[in-house]
Amino acid sequence: xxxxxLGCYAATxxxxxxxxxxxxxxxxxxxxxxxxxGTQVQLRKSKIKFSRINHxxxxxxxxxxxxxxxxxxxxxxxxxxxxxxHVYGPKGIKEAITLFLKLGDSWTNYPLVFHExxxxxxxxxYEDDKVSITTIPLEHRVYTNGFLIRxxxxxxxxxxxxxxxxxxxxxxxxxIKNGKDIVLDNNTIIPNALLTFDPPAPKSYAFxxxxxxxxxxxPWISNVDVLYHETTFLxxxxxxxxxxxxxxxxxxxxxxxxxxxxxxxxxxFSTRYQSLDLxxxxxxxxxxxxxxxxxxxxxxx
Amino acid sequence: xxxxxLGCYAATxxxxxxxxxxxxxxxxxxxxxxxxxGTQVQLRKSKIKFSRINHxxxxxxxxxxxxxxxxxxxxxxxxxxxxxxHVYGPKGIKEAITLFLKLGDSWTNYPLVFHExxxxxxxxxYEDDKVSITTIPLEHRVYTNGFLIRxxxxxxxxxxxxxxxxxxxxxxxxxIKNGKDIVLDNNTIIPNALLTFDPPAPKSYAFxxxxxxxxxxxPWISNVDVLYHETTFLxxxxxxxxxxxxxxxxxxxxxxxxxxxxxxxxxxFSTRYQSLDLxxxxxxxxxxxxxxxxxxxxxxx
Numbered sequence: 001x002x003x004x005x006l007g008c009y010a011a012t013x014x015x016x017x018x019x020x021x022x023x024x025x026x027x028x029x030x031x032x033x034x035x036x037x038g039t040q041v042q043l044r045k046s047k048i049k050f051s052r053i054n055h056x057x058x059x060x061x062x063x064x065x066x067x068x069x070x071x072x073x074x075x076x077x078x079x080x081x082x083x084x085x086h087v088y089g090p091k092g093i094k095e096a097i098t099l100f101l102k103l104g105d106s107w108t109n110y111p112l113v114f115h116e117x118x119x120x121x122x123x124x125x126y127e128d129d130k131v132s133i134t135t136i137p138l139e140h141r142v143y144t145n146g147f148l149i150r151x152x153x154x155x156x157x158x159x160x161x162x163x164x165x166x167x168x169x170x171x172x173x174x175x176i177k178n179g180k181d182i183v184l185d186n187n188t189i190i191p192n193a194l195l196t197f198d199p200p201a202p203k204s205y206a207f208x209x210x211x212x213x214x215x216x217x218x219p220w221i222s223n224v225d226v227l228y229h230e231t232t233f234l235x236x237x238x239x240x241x242x243x244x245x246x247x248x249x250x251x252x253x254x255x256x257x258x259x260x261x262x263x264x265x266x267x268x269f270s271t272r273y274q275s276l277d278l279x280x281x282x283x284x285x286x287x288x289x290x291x292x293x294x295x296x297x298x299x300x301x
Numbered sequence: 302x303x304x305x306x307l308g309c310y311a312a313t314x315x316x317x318x319x320x321x322x323x324x325x326x327x328x329x330x331x332x333x334x335x336x337x338x339g340t341q342v343q344l345r346k347s348k349i350k351f352s353r354i355n356h357x358x359x360x361x362x363x364x365x366x367x368x369x370x371x372x373x374x375x376x377x378x379x380x381x382x383x384x385x386x387h388v389y390g391p392k393g394i395k396e397a398i399t400l401f402l403k404l405g406d407s408w409t410n411y412p413l414v415f416h417e418x419x420x421x422x423x424x425x426x427y428e429d430d431k432v433s434i435t436t437i438p439l440e441h442r443v444y445t446n447g448f449l450i451r452x453x454x455x456x457x458x459x460x461x462x463x464x465x466x467x468x469x470x471x472x473x474x475x476x477i478k479n480g481k482d483i484v485l486d487n488n489t490i491i492p493n494a495l496l497t498f499d500p501p502a503p504k505s506y507a508f509x510x511x512x513x514x515x516x517x518x519x520p521w522i523s524n525v526d527v528l529y530h531e532t533t534f535l536x537x538x539x540x541x542x543x544x545x546x547x548x549x550x551x552x553x554x555x556x557x558x559x560x561x562x563x564x565x566x567x568x569x570f571s572t573r574y575q576s577l578d579l580x581x582x583x584x585x586x587x588x589x590x591x592x593x594x595x596x597x598x599x600x601x602x
Contacts, residue, residue, distance in 0.1 A: 071368045093404075141406060
């Protein structure tokens with residue numbers, strides 16, 4: 001699992017700060033999460049192949065999470081894309097993108113599939129044999145979802161020595177990997193635990209931006225390996241957080257601690273701050289394992 | 302008159318190439334012409350004050366001329382703008398921008414005035430005592446206008462020595478500057494030409510992008526000081542020009558020559574070309590006074 005942060009700042013793109021966008025690579029699939037203005041340039045700078053992106057998740061329709069999408073969708077067309085592109089985002093996203101493309105008389109020549117979200121409860125929006133994605137309803141000024149992206153539990157690993165010892169035929173191997181016990185010719189039952197090892201624990205990543213401090217999400221993100229949580233503000237601007245429905249570093253760390261996550265990555269920094277070190281310091285007073293996002297930064301998870 | 306090129310490349314924003322946008326400063330007013338994705342970052346890099354922009358002209362609704370507009374309009378709001386902003390562009394632009402702002406529940410708190418264009422003949426879209434703007438209907442795949450921006454003819458300059466010699470009272474000076482003759486007390490008529498000098502010739506700038514080669518525009522841009530004309534292609538890709546309704550460097554130079562302009566600035570280069578020198582070389586075989594646009598380049602005109 002690898003996270004590439006394309007942009008992690010709030011509000012507007014600036015010379016050195018990009019608004020929210022990131023790519024999660026998980027089980028060899030790429031998921032683009034949010035798409036602020038300039039995302040396609042950041043993708044190029046991070047040398048991410050456009051053709052590997054088949055799913056785009058949009059948390060909410062504020063410009064700093066969304067205004068790069070019409071351009072990216074148009075660029076896919078110019079690059080000769082033929083694969084389906086799936087876009088998940090709040091209701092209204094289809095009308096907006098469709099209108100922009102229609103005005104330029106430049107509809108895509110690849111299948112563009114919108115999945116409009118309206119639920120205020122967690123909702124499974126994607127699933128294949130390797131990965132699942134569930135929404136995390138967030139508390140912001142407009143309808144907003146975070147996303148929980150989880151590897152599926154892999155099949156159990158065959159204990160090669162054990163199956164040799166019991167002389168079990170190859171044709172049973174898939175059943176064994178699927179967790180089945182085996183009955184030998186002499187009617188002895190060999191429990192699966194003797195024939196297999198546990199598969200690697202499935203990794204999980206929760207993206208929570210933008211959101212006010214909200215304990216409601218804790219059960220939904222409990223025990224994830226990595227939590228990306230917004231922290232627009234430091235303690236000094238704490239008074240602004242509830243009003244703007246954003247969070248502080250300490251609030252993000254409180255969520256990380258109470259949800260017992262492995263690693264907290266902080267992002268969505270207000271551009272008012274010259275240095276980001278204080279975000280880490282303030283969060284660490286509550287939760288120890290904290291990293292700061294940065295534009296172009298890669299996390300091997 | 303000063304032109305700042307923010308972006309001058311075709312198709313998509315890339316790490317080092319920005320799509321079309323430029324700022325013309327004329328008589329102390331700034332006019333933003335086109336607004337591809339990334340324009341607001343380019344404005345910052347060129348250190349142009351956002352608050353000085355009160356008029357935005359959009360040639361057409363292809364993404365590389367327009368997809369930076371929702372973000373710029375939102376940023377104006379975040380910067381606390383209070384001045385009116387006037388946006389001139391093809392019909393549909395109001396609906397598109399309005400929808401994007403509405404989806405983010407972030408309508409502007411400054412007056413945003415749309416002037417939607419539909420005419421296929423040149424149309425005066427702006428005029429004050431110093432500057433006028435007229436559309437230049439272009440031939441492209443979608444409805445497209447260039448823009449002719451002209452200084453108004455200034456008042457005539459008083460010949461201080463001459464008015465002293467004829468002992469003309471101050472109260473007549475404004476009439477003299479306006480071109481009136483003067484009747485002295487002895488009924489002698491002093492023709493205005495003896496009392497004034499010609500004002501400086503009004504400067505003019507024509508922006509023509511995107512467009513196929515079209516002699517139709519020549520009378521409209523005749524004798525302008527500066528013509529910016531698109532040249533997506535070199536001669537080697539000439540076959541693509543009519544199909545895509547773009548122009549080559551030689552075609553742009555032909556327009557410049559036949560319209561008898563002062564200076565031709567070439568832009569809207571396809572990103573397929575490694576070097577831009579050939580654009581200048583090819584154009585110079587037809588018209589001598591050619592400059593190449595470049596992102597961030599300033600022309601003092």
